[in-house]
Amino acid sequence: ISAVPDPLSLSAEKHLVLLRDGRTLIGFLRSIDQFANLVLHQTVERIHVGKKYGDIPRGIFVVRGENVVLLGEIDLEKESDTPLQQVSIEEILEEQRVELQAKQESEKLKVQALKERGLSVPRADTLDEY
């Protein structure tokens, strides 16, 4: 139904930007250049944990192009029908912290188990080859 999304048309539609560090920004794309540097207006950082998400209003963002993974227009009809549940900022930050901790724990256990068996996953930076 919707037309072909064209970031260069810069229609005043909300855009979703995924950054290299994993952050999701949602805002109005106001400007773009040949390096994909973006100017986002009324940006909101959306944190997802499980089925919940929380929005943190951030204002105006100028994103350097090399950190952008992808950019897309948000279809506003579809935006409202998601199975995700919006929660408050504090709650989502708490959830995120909990998730991060759990991940670190499991990672530690994994490394421990491997060490016991005499195996080791080499760190990426010590590998010469690809």
Add this chain to the structure above:
Amino acid sequence: TDGASWADDDWQEAHERLAELEDKAVAKGDGGGEEQDLLGDPEDALAERLTRLVIDSELEDPAIMRAVQTRGPVQHPGGLNSSIWDSSAVLQRIRGPLLAQEMPSVSVLDYALPQRPPQPREEERDPSERALPRRSSSPVIGSPPVRAVPIGTPPKQPAVPNFTQQILCPKPVHIRAPMQQRYPAPYGDRMSPNQLCNVPNSSLLGHPFPPSVSPVLTHLQRAQLLGGAQAGRMSPSQFARVSGLVGSPLPSVNPKLLQGRVGQMMPPASGFRAFFGAPPAPPPPPSQPQHPPGPGPHLQNLRPQPQIFRPDTTHLHPQHRRLLHQRQQQNRNQHRSLNGSVGDRGGHRSSHQEQMRKDPYANLMLQREKDWVSKIQMMQLQSTDPYLDDYYYQNYFQKLEKLSAAEEVQGDGPKKERTKLITPQVAKLEHTYKPVQFEGSLGKLTVSSVNNPRKMIDAVVTSRSEDDETKEKQVRDKRRQTLVTIEKTYSLLLDVEDYERRYLLSLEGERPALMGERKQKICEMYDNLRGKVPGHERPSDDHFMQIMCIRKGKRLVARILPFLSPEQAADVLLATARNLPFLIKKDAQDEVLPCLLRPFSHVLYHLPLGTVTTLVQQLTNLPQSGAANPHLAAVLQNKFGLSLLFLVLSRGEELQSSEANTELIQDNPWTELMLLATRELLRIPQAALAKPVSTPSNLLSLFSRYVDQQKLNLLETKL
């Protein structure tokens, strides 16, 4: 981007210059406008430089130009396919009106450029309505230019308080009408005029359109509208007429608003099917149940139209091309429709004011800037060698094409054009760089730039002597050297693999040369693999072993083997077999050795019996005195080793059985080996045996020659 030197100047100077210019321009009646000297309006100079930057002769790819939406077709004398792109003069002329309107708040310009043609491009009128402070159109190094209206001036129209609240709670700015459809393409990009009027293009006009209103156009009006659109170009007058007609039956709705809205919508495009082939139209908005049947049959009649193929864009995949044209169509029609209100500018302005009210930041980027960026993006699609630049795309679509061709042969359907998916190459142009020359200057200036870099540092490579380095470093260096060798050999390999394609594309005369090159590269690869030794003998496998210790090296060998001559390949095989236990140990983590099996088996196929015998010897390290044979044990316990052994044995058996002269069997070293081998196999406990990749079928017959039935059964169970 270029650094304009004038931008470094103080803004005050720029201001003074502008003032001067104003005086000068008022005084002169005639044409200084076209000549932009560096002291001219900074914006103009920058814009000119920008345009010059992009409009180079080599970039006159019509595909790129088509991406640029400001160059609407109404502008040009010859129409889209003319060669106007070549003449910068014309382009400058076009550029002129653009510039005139981009600086609305500086009245100086109106004086400075007196004979700009009367503005044919109404769409750029929007900036004149924006009271947003003037911006520079591209990154400016240095101070911003002078502003007639200081930064921070609120827009002319009173800001809607609703908007300021929304800064903090960034929900969608616009209140949307219940039916939300942007650019709907329910009839394959063609819209009935009724639908046109009804669809709230909510991104631009947030005014909630009362769903109950559904303007009715008579058939005649519809026909007019569609007829006009059929040519692909809506003449402004037609549109105005239609707008007028649309306006009248709706006394309740502000006609100007509607006109504006109609202007914003996408009038029927001319025969471009929607992306992905226009699946059956999604149902029109529920609020107009009475309309779909009307326009439907009407449109069906008009549907079969020749597609305006832009042959220049054939280097794009058809989907991408459609995208491109769709976009252009949209924007062009937007502009055109804005053009359409020639007789009714007031109405337009008010609708844009509405737009501004709802979202004053919507047009921060000028169309020109957007075109510039998209031009750059399109430039990146130009390629002198698509196979090099875009290998995976090319191969993937070749495969798809082959598939569809195969299907077509069976299906006997209509013949589609086969050349669709081939990316034509842009010719490689040789650029001779000529350094900048100034007239009237004494001597040559040495200007250092991207094309002519100046040497800044004298870097000399000094290699350290062996004594200084520690053992670790030596080992590391050696490993690094091996890695470099592998990479170099890989490039050679990729080149060699590509020769087939080049051969097909080249002319007759060039082919022997190509073959020669290929052979030479193969030799180089082999030398790299085995280590260049001046003598005939290759005394050490060391070099080869180094390569084989690295995962990538093993894969490299597997890929090179098909290109080597039988002797060379056999050499490689023997070296591998000789050092197999060592390799097995090193491969414990990677487990890549099995990838070598297939090329090895191919090689084996061509080997004579003598070589095969030697091979077995190497593999099994037999005959050997003493009970223990760790070499063989290691081989047997490894998947690759065992599989290789089986392959070799099977090959030997093949050769044996095919040989006519059976008397040789007695003296044959092969036979002796076999006897020994079978003895060993019997000895080794079954649990220690690895699982081979495949067990050749003739092994049993092989062993049956040398052992009696009892042992044969035993062997059978083991294997």
